[in-house]
Amino acid sequence: MRTPPIATPKPKQITSPHGTRTDNYYWLNERENPEVIDYLSAENAYFEQEMAPVKELQAELFTEIKSRIKEQDESVPYHDNGYYYYVRYEAGGEYPIYCRKKGSLEAPEEVLLDANEMGQGQAYFQIGGFQVSNDNQLLAFSVDTVGRRMYTLRLKNLATGELYPEQILNTGGEAVWAADNQTVFYSKQDENTLLTYQIYRHQLGTDPAADVLVYEEEDNTFHIGVGRSKSRQYIFVQMGSTMSSEMRYLEATNPAGEFQVFLSREADHLYEIEHFEDSFYVLSNADAPNFRLLKTPVSNTSKAAWQEIIPHRPDVFLENMELFHDYLVLGERQEGLLQLRVIQWKDKQEHYLNFGEPTYTAAISINPEFDTHVLRYGYSSLTTPTSTYDYNMRTRTKTLLKEQAVLGEFKKENYVTERLYATAQDGTRIPMSIVYKKGFQKDGTAPVLQYAYGSYGISIDPSFSAARLSLLDRGFAYVICHIRGGQELGRQWYENGKKLNKKNTFTDFTDCSAFLIKEQYTSPTTLFAAGGSAGGLLMGAVINMHPEYYKGVVAAVPFVDVVTTMLDDTIPLTTGEYDEWGNPNQREYYDYMLSYSPYDQVKAQAYPNLLVTTGLHDSQVQYFEPAKWVAKLRATKTDNNLVLLHTDMEAGHGGASGRFKSIHDAARQFSFMLLLLK
Structure with a gap:
């Protein structure tokens, strides 16, 4: 065995209210120090x-x-707002190509982003958030060219292929369009702590320096993000720590309005919300360590108005939900295994999907539309390649759309x-x-x-x-x-x-x-x-x-x-x-x-x-x-x-x-x- 590199001890006292410790290698913290780079290179x-x-x-x-990877490959398309969206890879390409087709899978392909072209000459390249406007004409997306997950937000006209000039630096990666197809909400990161702590509103075609700060988180144990309801009717701001969360909402048709607090943060209370028709649905661990599902009118989000839909169960962990017009789908864990539970709103009839293996993983996939009786889910096990299924909740039949090719x-x-x-x-x-x-x-x-x-x-x-x-x-x-x-x-x-x-x-x-x-x-x-x-x-x-x-x-x-x-x-x-x-x-x-x-x-x-x-x-x-x-x-x-x-x-x-x-x-x-x- 050869002699390994030896880092020179340079004792430094680390003082805290509860004692002093000696760190001989604290100097390795200096990323720009040539001696550090030389040591890492050695x-x-x-x-x-x-x-x-x-x-x-x-x-x-x-x-x-x-050799096991099918180089020329593509994901199963999903339908959203009149278009089929998918990602494909070309032989020899390192990065994905984001595409869509209008109305039919037989329609001509539109390439939204070709990450292979965008990442040329970059040692590191990753596309973060990706969201299309309500009128299907504009794309907000983000890129990271360093690997520190600090994303630059860009906007693109999908009709002309034009990239708008504004580049918004140090974002959390996600962006959300308001209903006017002109306004974008995004999160901003602190350059030192890398915590997302601000939400800004940006007007298409304007200088980002003029963007409006709509929320700033003052508690540095929380991180924040911005999202959109499945209904597209609301913009959500999510604030969360490991043990507490808070959500605010704004009608997407009123981007200049003020976000409303759904429920103020409470110690040891985690919750998330989704919107459907005239109600918000709430996944909450209040008095329910394994979570329960409730709903409340949009007009009254106080806890007193919450109505229980799925009660807490000590042996079942309620992990997530997917709302459809006629069905509720729950992702649950029992005995450590994921299960998908389908409940019909009309008569409360329910059933679980049967996966037939002793150990596996199954998860709700991309389901952007309400008015369908088909659930898209993903399945995999230690012996079964990642598979995409469509499950007909009405007939209780499943269709394998794609199993990951293993050459x-x-x-x-x-x-x-x-x-x-x-x-x-x-x-x-x-x-x-x-x-x-x-x-x-x-x-x-x-x-x-x-x-x-x-x-x-x-x-x-x-x-x-x-x-x-x-x-x-x-x-x-x-x-x-x-x-x-x-x-x-x-x-x-x-x-x-x-x-x-x-x-x-x-x-x-x-x-x-x-x-x-x-x-x-x-x-x-x-x-x-x-x-x-x-x-x-x-x-x-x-x-x-x-x-x-x-x-x-x-x-x-x-x-x-x-x-x-x-x-x-x-x-x-x-x-x-x-x-x-x-x-x-x-x-x-x-x-x-x-x-x-x-x-x-x-x-x-x-x-x-x-x-x-x-x-x-x-x-x-x-x-x-x-x-x-x-x-x-x-x-x-x-x-x-x-x-x-x-x-x-x-x-x-x-x-x-x-x-x-x-x-x-x-x-x-x-x-x-x-x-x-x-």
Whole structure:
């Protein structure tokens, strides 16, 4: 093994109301410092040197994964306001082409945006929001050319192809047209914290400097956004933190009017609204941890006027809704699995869709129109490629419109999926979804990749990955651990994995690891773990707690310097995180965070082989967190295992942009694991 780069320790005292800590690598925060760039470049060079034995394999994996993708492809069109909209890809193209056809799929194609042309010469390119005006003549869209999710808003005349001259910088990405087809509402970001905190009104063809500020959020634990009701009759401003929300509404025909508060924010009350006919429908967790559905007249939005439609159920989490003229469709979770429930307004008859697999994911898709009896939904499982269905709610029949093409020799019947349960230290049963190729031997010799996220109430559902086949076909099993901190088993599942319960997330994961080893799915010499962002925090915590379980760990854009970051409210997005992790300015939270923060808990012990990835322009987890963590691990650990840091100098939190550039990320991670099995 070659000598890795060594970051020079430069001690800095980090002072807080509850103690002083020494950070030897704080200087890596200086993004513009040439010494920092040199260090990151040296780490990249070291990565390439250590990965040299599998360089050909990495190229082979890239080619293999890419070969499964149908390069010339298009999405299933959906109908909206007289047009069919779809996205297509051309052979060799990295980016999507946004198109539509008027009235019929046989009509001539209109290209709205060709991201391949727009992204030429850009190291990074992504289209954010995309919305067409009511008269179908104008398009508002946004682009990011850095990867920090700060979007530039542009407006386009679809009749002439003309781009209007105004460029509105530092937006949140979304934009909403008013009914006059002249007025656009958009959110603005703070350039330092990256929080969306303002909503502006823009008049087509005018100087953005004259845009009118219609709302500013003063609570920096909240983020805001702007949207439009399915009915198109209302513009919504949504304000939200992890535990509280507020919505305001404005008639789309009155863009110069004042937004009205639907219900003022309350502690521990999350809600969202939709409009249908003369009512607002409310998804709320007031006195209902797993949410319930209510409605209220447009003329009276006070809580006293709310009428319950779907009551709270302790064993069913009500995740979302879709309103139709004759039907209500609910997305629900029970026993960790998504279900779609269809209810007829007229007689309240109801039924659930049957999906026929033990573990899967199903979700309401794009349904922009009310007056239809057809529900568009998406379906996937660990063995079934992403599929788009139309479901006739009247006849209860479904039509497969498209299954993601997987080129080559893939046959879903060659793979097996299981639902397993590990028992946590406190007796809680932790669900796991597992997939492997037929012939997998449960004798403790097989490699397993164990994955989880476990934060923000985000549920990781068992869905298909064509890239993952490259591991399954090489003998791996892939396991998703549905640990606490997600919302797979309802709101309480999330509550039991956040703030002062956060360690449940980590011990759930290691208890799943112990189960997989005990049941001989794998062994400590063949078990790998992976997670990204808050899942990267998970990786950092579990290797401090149980390094002996894992042969290798992949931590992508990991949030590992929890205490320092959460103490610094100038760092992007920090203040909005207090409801998730706690506020370290309070002693109780400070001590608890410190007890698990991966960077602070690095100790003189043996660690697994480790691949850490980041992006120089990451807006969510700043690049310096993983860089500092790697430097401290190198200086502290007692083993000779690999610790590799790879920094994408041109990307942000989501990694490289484009269909094929991002495959390099997967090939890099897979070849790292396969290197360790050589």
